[in-house]
Amino acid sequence: MSANPAKIPPGLQHDGLEALSLLCQSGSMDWLPVAKAKLYTNAFVRQDGKLLLGYKKRGFGKGLYNGFGGKVDKGETPAEAAARELEGRLSGITAQLEHRATLLFMSPEITEAAHIEVYYAEKFEGTVTESEEMRPEWFAIPDTEARHKDVIQNPKQVDDASGLRFIPYDEMWEDDALWLPAFLSGHRFIGRADFGIDGHLQKSWFALAS
């Protein structure tokens, strides 16, 4: 199903992505107003059927697993920030990062939305090391969309082949389960998710770019 351009959520950038097909949407209330957005990056590293995630030890998102990233500094491009943050959060990793997605997140608790440029890498150099903020951990990637769904519905499953736990969707941002399977299948996409005061997803819209 192609995405209706009129339905692209306000505040979400979609430069250069002409053909969009709807991945999923939910929520019937209005989008929260977005007056300003803060620019962040997030990078996901995959190797041999495993995904590297970081357990956030402090700050916003504490206790959740996520990719590696942070704020884009003044004068930096998102790609430069993504490389710097990956290196900093994993104490010395360098990787060839490919831009894959643009996301916007809003909640009534923040005054500036989070605009996140998301990157992907399959090769990296250096040794994955815990930093003050993130504890890195490898997870098994389900090999089909149906397996992703099963792992989302029945968390804490372990992959027999590698002995690793599957992606811990139950300990990640709630929207990740909506787009990470498509992201790991190689899709580029854009999306927005608004959270409620209870910290749960209220409204979401994600579309794949062709």
Ligand SMILES: Nc1ncnc2c1[nH]c(=O)n2[C@H]1C[C@H](O)[C@@H](COP(=O)(O)OP(=O)(O)OP(=O)(O)O)O1
């Ligand atoms: N999937 C998802 N849904 C909703 N919100 C988020 C995500 N992924 C995210 O990273 N986020 C949020 C959490 C924060 O508001 C930003 C980015 O957080 P983080 O990368 O931890 O950056 P900071 O620690 O605040 O930045 P630095 O000051 O360390 O540079 O997106």
